Amino acid sequence: MAQISKRNIDQKKLARINELLFDLLLTMTDNQEVDEVLKELLTSTEKTMIAKRVACFYLLIKEVPIHEIEDALKISTSTAAYFKHFLDRSLIIKDYLSNKLKNDKLKHLLEDIFIDIFYGTLKKGSNWSKDKRIYYQHQRKRQDPLR
Numbered sequence: 573m574a575q576i577s578k579r580n581i582d583q584k585k586l587a588r589i590n591e592l593l594f595d596l597l598l599t600m601t602d603n604q605e606v607d608e609v610l611k612e613l614l615t616s617t618e619k620t621m622i623a624k625r626v627a628c629f630y631l632l633i634k635e636v637p638i639h640e641i642e643d644a645l646k647i648s649t650s651t652a653a654y655f656k657h658f659l660d661r662s663l664i665i666k667d668y669l670s671n672k673l674k675n676d677k678l679k680h681l682l683e684d685i686f687i688d689i690f691y692g693t694l695k696k697g698s699n700w701s702k703d704k705r706i707y708y709q710h711q712r713k714r715q716d717p718l719r
Contacts, residue, residue, distance in 0.1 A: 628652060629669050
């Protein structure tokens, strides 16, 4: 859990600080620049937490069962249930991520991660031949640029 000072900051100052952060992040155009700034701005734990959050929302939008999300992302049942509840009630994040998922580049990246997690690793009790077939079909599809 993040460590936040118990001393409250004035809301106007907080709004200005948030504005400064957004300006910093939105003016960057190069992925490498964003990565370098985030490396210095966030700890590895914070980056992992944010990445897991986005991945959890993505998997929930793809209607993956909560128990599979827990296992894949190594999060607790309560965390996955909280994000599902949050996503069900939130129009902004759900619409935003759904629209972002329409972006082919991001969609393919997240699909690659999804396929690797759920079909790339063999799990006890799963149909290994089916999982590997789906995994290799996806790999061939990604290598063919005309598809």
